[in-house]
Amino acid sequence: MEAFVSRFVDRVTINVAAGDGGNGCASVHREKFKPLGGPDGGNGGKGGDVQLVVDPGVHTLLDFHYRPNARAEKGQPGKGGHRNGAQGEDLVLPVPDGTVVLNPDGEVLADLVGPGTTFVAAAGGRGGLGNAALASKARKAPGFALLGEPGEELELVLELKSVADVGLLGFPSAGKSSLISVLSAAKPKIADYPFTTLVPNLGVVTAGETVFTIADVPGLIPGASQGRGLGLDFLRHIERCAVLVHVVDCATLEPNRDPISDIDALENELAQYTPALAAEQGGADLGDRPRVVVLNKIDVPEARELADFVREEVEQRGWQVFEVSTASREGLRELSFAMGAEVERYRETLPEPEPARVVVRPTAVDDGGFTVEPDPEDEDAFLVRGEKPERWIRQTDFNNSEAVGFLADRLAKLGVEDELAKQGAEPGSQVTIGDVTFDWEPSTPAGMASVLGRRGHDLRLESDERISAHERKAARKARRGSSLDEFGRFVGGEEDDE
Template structure:
């Protein structure tokens, strides 16, 4: 089975969910008031992309585009915290660029061991032991685990090569790489022989550099014609571009000058995703196949025109290896000068951005879909809502206290919110009722909150009383029975 080269893949990454916290009370003989002992849930596992020099293609992601991190375990009683989910590491080739589905470059992964967190795991929920305070000594609730991050990403491989070879199909690019390096690309005399970029390592004295070709680059490639658009990305990192011209072609209407002009036009139309301009890169022109007499005469004829444009010209033959030594050392000098001009690599710095004085961590805006409503956005309030168990009144009251301390209620009042108006946070809509500071501190039964007593919900005490009445029968029923007799 022939091997496949894949240099672009769309993947769906999903980090692990955080484990739920545990609501538990310590129970032991002769210790009726043991206190809360529920443990925290474990954090969900991240999905991380790691550069591995042993990986050369994105083929694995082509067949397995879905990746998910491990979920965190739930907390347990006796202060036992849940285990964290396992981090999933995905190995990618050197030179992989990570983009969003909108085309925004998120990371450029160059260098062995470079890491990028593609999706972050959800936080584990706090157990009731961690939620205990002076006002709430024995919480009857725990926080839920936060869902892990999910998103689609586009991976594109851009070869890390110093020299890029450009030219029409069958111009001799693969042959040139094969004689200058140990690479063994497929070589034949028909269009689009090379269907994948070839990469070779070339030595020029003490200088070692890499060389890659761009297969199928023809006029119209920048608009998607042929194969060039798929592989132009592989020369974005190149220090020098080399035009390989076939001086022995028999195709009518083609000549070395028009070939170079056509390819230069395609380079000018192509916009590198990594920034920069391909038109500003150093250029060389290689007139190939001068072992053919007619080709040698044509090379001598067009050489002055290229030199008049300020381009260095080399006449070579990959068959007789004429001119290869001069070309190799010239490329080595250009690559060495390019590397010397680049700033020295610096270790990754930890950048700490201070929080703005007027940044409350949330925003409140009018709801565009519901008149009189408001939408609250922010990392903290949205996370708090996702971690709240709305089946537990005490947990809902705790959420209200947190939002109040954050300043959400004050901001709603400032914007003119009226009691009962709908307020949406993280997709959950509430009927806003201003709370009174300090109400949450009143003693109440576990799992209840005084502010929600008038909510119309049937409390646990009411359900218990109803069951008792059903078992024993009400006095009214007994009186009515005696009257009938």
């Protein structure tokens, strides 16, 4: 199995991380005789994306097997003088034609077919705005800037499904590799023992004006669809084939083996593999693909006699039958033209080829909505969910009180404060947005951004007169633990309103 891993890899798990966006800059223009030149902080640059691009020169996922982690470049922070940060460079990862991208749950995110097809696997974070972009009539010289957003980081599964026109099916040592070697310029490893082929072999065949690719399925045996032998790992390589060719060894000396039983056994494996394929691909059916039967090794006299004997029975199934010998090359020309004709018929049914395209994962549209719901872990706390509030939290520097005040204004304008009040939130209630939990203070309504103070501070957030959420919770526990007097009142608790 070491030789297999070192030469060919068709399924890997990778971790991709896009670049973080650069932070905005908080700067004030300073010039002689102009002490208040105004804000001039530039915006941060966008982080680089991680892209998967189909490269015709790449035929295996071996590079990802040894280097499964990929990270794009970060965006540069903004600078004073209205200088924006540079964008992070995109990380382009070449993949073979026919690569399928899945998430860890098995959901197909992209099917990359065709040279140049590009999939944005992870999007870079947006850069933060500088204080020049945040200036307004109410806040003419902001003493803060927004932070850059982190880039996407996720785990992906890459699965290679060879893009071949003709797929060869057959028991080990049936002669599939030999057939590819004589029909094309490919030079696969060939030996007279089972499981010689440990990787799918590809070859290019020319039949008149038709040029097509041919591939085999290594070690396909009964039970392969349940994981026996090597077939389960490689059955995916025939899913895209237009024609399936049964290569039958008519000279085998194994007991209980004959051409008809070999064909039936492999057809049974395909039938068992198709339901799983249909659930995964949404309706693909290997049973609809045209079949061609190759009765191989007729240079052996006994094999020629057996081929003549079973030919009629196979033809009754409506399949074309060819008697060939890879040793003497008898029947190979007729076989190659027959396969080319089937491929041409299949190609005529296909739509016009599309140019190279960029594939992006669909995401929910940011409609500005949000929800407020009670925190299941604390009856007096609340959770705020929504694309905008969570993004604003990521952009806020909580070490700068003016930036926190700006966040409060944005949440109030969005309607978060009004919804919290409707849900029963009280001053000091804990509110969680994204990864940040804070005590809610409803005294910071929208439109109060003009409250003046020194740069980088917001006077509304410097008041410390109200009771904190921690003190309120401790007092509530103390009241619940007090005993009742004979009139049903708490002893040592709060006095009755009456």
